[in-house]
Amino acid sequence: MLAALRNQARDAAPRKCEGVSPQRYVAIRSATVDLCEGLSADDCQAQGMPDASPVKWHLAHTTWFFDTLVLGGEARAPFASLFNSYYRSVGAPWPRAQRGLLTRPSLDEVLAWRERVDRDVLALLEGGGGAATDHIELGLQHEQQHQELLLADLKHLLSQNPLRPACRPTAPRPRAEAAPPRWIARPAGLVEIGHNGDGFCFDNELPRHRVWLEPHALASRPVTNGEFLEFVRDGGYRNPLLWLADGWEAAQAGGWQRPLYWSAACDSAFTLGGDQPLRPDEPACHLSYYEADAYARWVGARLPREAEWEAGAASHGEVWEWTASAYAAYPGYRAPAGPLGEYNGKFMCNQLVLRGGSCVTPPGHVRPSYRNFFPPHARWQFSGVRLAKDLA
Numbered sequence: 082m083l084a085a086l087r088n089q090a091r092d093a094a095p096r097k098c099e100g101v102s103p104q105r106y107v108a109i110r111s112a113t114v115d116l117c118e119g120l121s122a123d124d125c126q127a128q129g130m131p132d133a134s135p136v137k138w139h140l141a142h143t144t145w146f147f148d149t150l151v152l153g154g155e156a157r158a159p160f161a162s163l164f165n166s167y168y169r170s171v172g173a174p175w176p177r178a179q180r181g182l183l184t185r186p187s188l189d190e191v192l193a194w195r196e197r198v199d200r201d202v203l204a205l206l207e208g209g210g211g212a213a214t215d216h217i218e219l220g221l222q223h224e225q226q227h228q229e230l231l232l233a234d235l236k237h238l239l240s241q242n243p244l245r246p247a248c249r250p251t252a253p254r255p256r257a258e259a260a261p262p263r264w265i266a267r268p269a270g271l272v273e274i275g276h277n278g279d280g281f282c283f284d285n286e287l288p289r290h291r292v293w294l295e296p297h298a299l300a301s302r303p304v305t306n307g308e309f310l311e312f313v314r315d316g317g318y319r320n321p322l323l324w325l326a327d328g329w330e331a332a333q334a335g336g337w338q339r340p341l342y343w344s345a346a347c348d349s350a351f352t353l354g355g356d357q358p359l360r361p362d363e364p365a366c367h368l369s370y371y372e373a374d375a376y377a378r379w380v381g382a383r384l385p386r387e388a389e390w391e392a393g394a395a396s397h398g399e400v401w402e403w404t405a406s407a408y409a410a411y412p413g414y415r416a417p418a419g420p421l422g423e424y425n426g427k428f429m430c431n432q433l434v435l436r437g438g439s440c441v442t443p444p445g446h447v448r449p450s451y452r453n454f455f456p457p458h459a460r461w462q463f464s465g466v467r468l469a470k471d472l473a
């Protein structure tokens with residue numbers, strides 16, 4: 082019995098990584114700073130809404146992660162506790178909604194802190210990394226998650242500026258889908274989901290376990306702007322019969338009449354490259370779970386369950402795809418010991434799982450077992466919808 086429990090705990094722990102090269106560390110850390118090219122200190126300071134964070138905060142928080150959780154240096158920077166996101170076991174985080182008030186430390190001070198921490202982590206890595214290697218790997222995976230969040234938050238901030246600024250001329254946006262959608266059927270059967278292999282995964286992808294699936298079909302690709310526009314034009318946002326109760330309330334309270342960032346005429350959308358014509362063949366993006374669910378009901382379909390998605394998964398997508406699955410622990414899940422136990426496990430309530438990846442997910446960051454999660458009202462992530470349906 083004890084041995085079985087021990088095995089279960091081992092399976093649920095984050096997988097060991099093979100080692101982190103100094104080159105990879107530098108490449109990933111530099112990529113975050115590269116995302117800020119062309120931004121002013123003012124751009125990096127402002128906070129667009131309580132759920133989003135300033136660019137400067139992302140630069141600082143990812144550094145805080147290495148400084149506090151890898152190097153163990155809570156006292157190294159006098160302002161370090163300001164950039165604790167939610168790790169209550171190591172201190173009291175500064176309120177999320179007030180991150181934009183942190184005009185000090187300056188952007189230059191934050192960048193200097195990054196360099197200091199990088200020097201220390203690189204010194205560790207050059208000595209082989211030792212016991213810190215797995216935490217450094219986690220820090221890099223965390224850094225990549227924040228690279229995507231930084232762009233989503235920045236887009237939301239700039240979208241509220243009447244000048245409609247473009248922050249980068251070659252801004253990433255979802256690639257167009259040329260082929261018409263088709264249904265890919267799957268018979269009833271037992272499948273295994275969860276991380277399988279030796280590479281890195283987050284604790285929430287474990288343990289691998291069996292799930293029974295009823296006969297169903299998944300669409301071959303996500304819904305496009307052109308397809309979603311038909312829902313808008315058909316009065317989809319005005320028909321309460323299509324909406325979950327909470328979704329209808331959120332749509333009324335927020336005045337939702339079309340996807341976030343679409344113009345009133347539904348002919349253009351705000352992008353990281355400023356306002357651009359709406360491309361009908363591009364995957365519809367910046368949808369909440371509620372909008373994705375209402376659309377699926379309008380078509381006479383439903384959203385995929387995460388096990389269906391994973392069993393039929395292709396790979397990295399252009400938009401995150403909402404699933405109908407609540408973000409919950411897999412059978413046998415154990416949160417890691419210590420502060421890193423706060424990374425994923427404590428959010429397993431009131432959120433939905435998204436699968437896939439998006440056009441702003443760093444290359445190589447995701448895998449078929451990857452579980453992203455957001456509350457159902459969230460619209461500012463690069464999230465879209467793939468349809469599913471039951472088969473008789």
Ligand SMILES: [Fe+2]
Pocket residue numbers: 142166223227
């Ligand atoms: Fe974080």
